[in-house]
Amino acid sequence: MQKNILIATGILFLLEFYVYEAVKTVTANSSVRIAYWICTALLYIFFISEIFLFKKSDPHPQRMQVVVSVFLMFLLPKLFVVLFLFLDDFGRVANYVFKTATQTEASFPDRRKFLSLTGVALGGIFSALILDGIVFGKYRHHVRKVKLKISGLPASFKGYKIIQISDVHAGSFFNPEKLQPAIDLINRQDADLVVFTGDMVNNFAHEFEQFVPMFTTIKAKDGKFSILGNHDYGNYAEWDSLAEKAQNVPKLIGLQKKAGFEMLRNEHRFIEKNGEKLYLVGVENWGEKPFPQYGDLSKAVTGIPAEATKILLSHDPTHFDAIVKNHPVHVHLTLSGHTHGMQFGLDLKNVRWSPVQYRYKKWADLYESAGKFLYVNRGFGVIGYPGRVGIAPEITLFELS
Structure with a gap:
């Protein structure tokens, strides 16, 4: 289990540089960008350290629950951003190969910002659903x-x-x-x-x-x-x-x-x-x-x-x-x-x-x-x-x- 989680974490970490493109597209504020990297680094440090500290003999599963929750709420949603940026890059390649008169390079920044915002919004919705499931969902017995x-x-x-x-x-x-x-x-x-x-x-x-x-x-x-x-x-x-x-x-x-x-x-x-x-x-x-x-x-x-x-x-x-x-x-x-x-x-x-x-x-x-x-x-x-x-x-x- 630890090996699989570490592999997934490694993949996400590599994708972070791609996600950062969305952050730069959404905001030009240097303080926000720095804060993003600080928070991201702290999350990965916490996540990886908890994985290595995990022991099957631990009778209290709450620590692993926190790790899973962090992964689902803060790391996995970034895949939404990656997906939409990939769609934008795919569109650029398609435009380069099949360039038309109605599609110009000037349209790319606006499109990229829209797709970046869409990815961030969907990631936020996913995080909110995960949080709701933790706080309320598991008690909604019917x-x-x-x-x-x-x-x-x-x-x-x-x-x-x-x-x-x-x-x-x-x-x-x-x-x-x-x-x-x-x-x-x-x-x-x-x-x-x-x-x-x-x-x-x-x-x-x-x-x-x-x-x-x-x-x-x-x-x-x-x-x-x-x-x-x-x-x-x-x-x-x-x-x-x-x-x-x-x-x-x-x-x-x-x-x-x-x-x-x-x-x-x-x-x-x-x-x-x-x-x-x-x-x-x-x-x-x-x-x-x-x-x-x-x-x-x-x-x-x-x-x-x-x-x-x-x-x-x-x-x-x-x-x-x-x-x-x-x-x-x-x-x-x-x-x-x-x-x-x-x-x-x-x-x-x-x-x-x-x-x-x-x-x-x-x-x-x-x-x-x-x-x-x-x-x-x-x-x-x-x-x-x-x-x-x-x-x-x-x-x-x-x-x-």
């Missing part, structure tokens, strides 16, 4: 209501309401109390069942400790269940010993139990009403490599009647195409998370786009394949970039029919 018709659903479970939350990433929040409105929003749905589909923490179980009282207040008539996500195993952290790491998952399970969540690890439970049963299956993380493949669906469904209605909790949506939809045991609905919608994109009624779609074919909302459903939750929290732009944090309410 409920997505999904009415789902499941073939063979027992009559007693018609209208049954399930809340899904996913990817809390507790260690990413400076002020957990700001999530209280989201918890209140969950409780207002009056759900029969609440499920959590993995990544409660970034790496360390203790990240969730201060969240326990808040999550204890989440209400569900028939219980609260959870599974592990790839981050919950602590595989992305440095540990003093294997014994210390081995205690991380048991500690996290204990903290979630204290908050009222029962952990499912390649096993199942059932909800019974009027003699009819709905089976809830939970597997450990299974993702395409390099993500861990601890999930064992065959083990988890052992003993469930073939005709029974089954809902599977599986953190990574790639598990669905790779294993679930072709498994001999029919799983009616799989609930996943993991992608976060990359916390950036467009999520409108008829337009849905995020860079994450180039990595995951199924990255948000409801999918159907081979007569089986998959729902991918956009996530409750954040990781890396401590904000959300266009992809709001999600609480999903399913009503079965």
